[in-house]
Amino acid sequence: MLGGCFSTTDSDNIASKGVWSRMTAQSDGKNTEITVELNVENDVGTNIQLANNESLIAQLGQQQKELNESNVLANVSYSTNFATSQDGSVATVTFNRDDGSVLTSTATIPDSFTINQPLENQSAGKNDRVNVDWTTTSGETNIDIRLTATCTFKSSGLPRTITQDFNSVGDTGAYSINLSNISGLQSADLDQTKDCSSTVTLWRKMKGKADSKLAAGSLATGIQKRQSKTFLIKLDR
Incomplete structure (x- = not known):
């Protein structure tokens, strides 16, 4: 996704209702990668870069990991990998904000297939x-x-x-x-x-559930x- 003509803004500049989020939890049958993209208002808005006092935390089963930033020409995304995959498991990403609010998005890993x-x-x-x-x-x-x-x-x-x-x-x-x-x-x-x-x-x-406090049209998907x-x-x- 290319958003905002490769421009970025810090997350603490944007109220939660202005943060558009796309969360995916993708399994290959062995591992699960959780990825989050943040943009201003919609999927082609300015890329949002996490401020130092904000974080994205993923949970799959009993494991928790902080998502790491990837920044290629100001196209910013966040991801982490879990060395596990289980049909029907629920992946959760919490967006911890500097005002103390916590936004939670969830996606269920669909059935594996051949x-x-x-x-x-x-x-x-x-x-x-x-x-x-x-x-x-x-x-x-x-x-x-x-x-x-x-x-x-x-x-x-x-x-x-x-x-x-x-x-x-x-x-x-x-x-x-x-x-x-x-x-x-x-x-x-x-x-x-x-x-x-x-x-x-x-x-x-499989369609998941993005936190209702995020911008309209935010997405969460299990794959x-x-x-x-x-x-x-x-x-x-």
Whole structure:
């Protein structure tokens, strides 16, 4: 997320109702990463940097950790990792403010899942469909899918990565990707004699609860992330 033209302001300059927050608790089946982004009023507002007298504390199970700052060209976020993952566990982030107030956001880790298709080393032509199958859940969740294909430029022989996102497709356990609709795979600039090494990544998402004292539209989300084995997209058929 790029917000506020890479500008920042200290958190103690902003009242809680003006702090927009996005909290995610993302598991890969082994570890859980908790991340928080803070902006003024909305997701494209000025980045908020924690003042020295304020903090973000994450709790997962019985473990507590303070979130650490990442600042890349004034694009500020906060994160920490827990070496644990359990379906249904509740992640909590408390925002401790200099006025003594405590803002709490929560997200539940959704059920883990397995990607059954595409299979490792299976192949599909650039105009075929790739069927994505995964294990379902009874929870109130949604699925985002990203196709990533690494192909080869015809002129230089250098790799080119093509990505296509399919968001909120429904957590039904099946989705079909029509490769003919992905313009990057149809490009004449690609070497048609070389296959594209490809994967699909799935994010199972469950809506959490951001503290009501934060700015309107603040978000909290629990996520399970998985990536498929590598399969091939053949450009010569």
